[in-house]
Amino acid sequence: MRFTHSPSALRRGLAGLRLKAAPALVMAAGAFALIGCGSDRLRQDMPPPMPSAPMAPAPVMAGMPAPMHSMAILPRAPAPDTAKYTAFSDNGWQATAEQPVSTFSASVDTGSYANVRRFINRGQLPPKDAVRVEELVNYFGFDAPGPEAGERDPFKVRAQVMASPWQAERGLIRIAIKGKDVAKASLPPANLVFLVDVSGSMGPQDRLPLVQSALRLLTAQLRPVDRVSLVTYASGSRVVLPPTPGHEKDRINAAIGQLVASGGTYGEGGLRLAYAQARESLMESGINRVLLATDGDLNIGVTDPNELKALVEGERKRGISLTTLGVGDSNYNEALMKKLADVGDGSYHYLDSLQEAHKVLVNEMTSTLATIAQDLKLQVEFNPANVQAYRLIGFELHALKREDFNNDQVDAGDIGAGHQVTALYEYVPVGARGPVDPLRYGSEGATGNKSDGGGARKKAGNASADKAEELAWIKLRYKSPGQTESQLVALPVLKPTVLPALAAQDADTRFAVAVAGWGQWLRGSPLIGDYGPDQFVPLARGARGEDRFGHRAEFTRLAELSATLKR
Structure with missing residues (x-):
């Protein structure tokens, strides 16, 4: 009997098969209807199976495909983890x-x-x-x-x-x-270029959508004397927004809002175009900075970190600095993001949430932009x-x-x-x-x-x-x-x-030491002996101070959580 993709023909065939065909063929036909045809209507119109005794597995005959019940839909395999971090060893004695x-x-x-x-x-x-x-x-x-x-x-x-x-x-x-x-009001005029990776890997919510929200936060802080350009790169690079005064916030936000992720990652081309835009609006006595937002996963054009580093270094000598805003997880190239920021006379930040973006681009705007x-x-x-x-x-x-x-x-x-x-x-x-x-x-x-x-x-x-x-x-x-x-x-x-006791020091010092202890513990450093959560968690908890934004309280919770993960 030959199966067809016609729902009506298949229904008629199945009705007859219930009475005549071998149990294995019934299973095969049902699986074909659910998997091969993919028709919701077909699944709804199929007659219910007749009650029967438990069926033994059907024999597989020569030249016959394996029973269709083996074609169960498996969960999607997780994406391979290609994140890159710079390897290093702890400073020794x-x-x-x-x-x-x-x-x-x-x-x-x-x-x-x-x-x-x-x-x-x-x-x-x-x-x-x-x-x-x-x-x-x-x-x-x-x-x-x-x-x-x-x-x-x-x-x-x-x-x-x-x-x-x-x-x-x-x-x-x-x-x-x-x-x-x-004070923000006394900052020199800023010539900023938003350079945004819009390649396919930036599609998830914690990547391009988060970057768009972050850039809107920074846009809200801009003054009329500031200038903003928007450059994107994917399989190619383009200027989405030419230099625009900071008070034209609707125009800037509209340009940010139209970004869509697709294609490859031509990071080199994006960097060159962004620096060209920065040079076009160069402010001799102002802030000239490119803000690169990406997961760092470059795959088109120059991808050698040393060549990209040389490009950024050359522009730094012209007075244009680079700040990197990293996003992403399994394919995140942190090693490149940090290296480019360090050589670009800027700072490297990782955005894991809109709250972090607010900290970097609003609360700490002056320190992020003004050197x-x-x-x-x-x-x-x-x-x-x-x-x-x-x-x-x-x-x-x-x-x-x-x-x-x-x-x-x-x-x-x-x-x-x-x-x-x-x-x-x-x-x-x-x-x-x-x-x-x-x-x-x-x-x-x-x-x-x-x-x-x-x-x-x-x-x-x-x-x-x-x-x-x-x-x-x-x-x-x-x-x-x-x-x-x-x-x-x-x-x-x-x-x-x-030697003065640590307990006699100010809250800032005690908290800094608690964080340093936690970091060494996370790295598994043998240089702190058996110092661990039982020591640095209470130390941090007792050194919270005013904690205006709640960062120290959050740290204490993270330290406690990390202790449960390491046991």
Whole structure:
């Protein structure tokens, strides 16, 4: 008997089959009606099956296809996880007598925290390389004041010493940098280019629709003196909105609203076109910035990260910076997003929700857009007379060579208005049990404090006075926006008579340490011993402070949830 796609013919055939055909053919015909024809009407019109005794499986005869009941509709396989993160190892202990100097670039990126939050809220622990401790710590605002009016430097530097919570004999040094704040109304005019990935992978709600809502939030903050362009890329690239004054919000929002995801990902073409738009409206004394929103999944044109990095670096030298706004999950290329932002004198953020977009583009608009100090580098020299060993917690991807500190050609991190940077060092005092054995033939204390290179302003104390009372000497170099020569700032870290307890520190410091402990715990670091949720959760809970936006309370919940996932 030959089956047909005609519903009426099939109904007649099935009615006869109930009486004449083998049970296996009845099953095959029913499956064909449900799967092959795909007709709701057919399924509704089919007569009900006659009651019968349980049927034995029908034999499969030579040349006959397998019974159709094996063609059950299976659940769709999950998309392969091709997310890319830059691999790195935690900073290890350095013996002060052998390596007394630590140098790194400042970073104000916060993307790691929002991405880690996404994983935990979905009931997963994040991949180890998605966790960057410095980005977790610097996600949160701290209340320390910035510089006084009239001070030369656009930021204030402080250093605190306290006992380490995971090893009582050791100490922590917290270096806190707080940039001066700038009111939105007093920002220079902004020439912004929204560069949006509209490729097919951006279709889900947590990608292009979220980006559109985020850009509308930023549009609401624009002033008449600002200019906005909108460029998109998929299989090609195009200008959706030419430079438009900030007060024409309906026109800007209409352009944002018409975006639809489809096609490939020609990111290189999009970048080139966006930079061309930025150059067309370049503001010599204003903010010139491209904001790239993408899942980072490039597959057309130049996709080599080093070539894209060179493109972004060239435009940075022309005065056009780049901020990246990452979205997505299984195909998310975070490694590229972070690299481009770092070389583009911008910051990297991950948008896991509209609330995060509001934080980055509304609450922190001035720090996201307005740069107050460029190429900020830190160099800390430890005194071997007082410090046996030390380690920098985080900033692994921002390490610099010692000689890079004085080289103004070496790019480093930028600080936005109101930004803060916290760096934490753990150290082993001389006389305490250290992580490495002392050298048999080394000369402990042979390396004293080096020259500052001249011109350092000693902000606290006098580094040439009694060096025996110093734990370390902190130096910072930065450039004023648009300048090519750096300026130097230096201050000592004095040795306490007795290590102050962490519990005696201010709420900001205690909270920063709790977050740093959590980050190391998430990475599975052996350097904190058995320090874990039973310690950092209560520490964070007792250091919430005013918590205006509820970020610290949210952190406490995330820390508690992550503890249940790791058990």
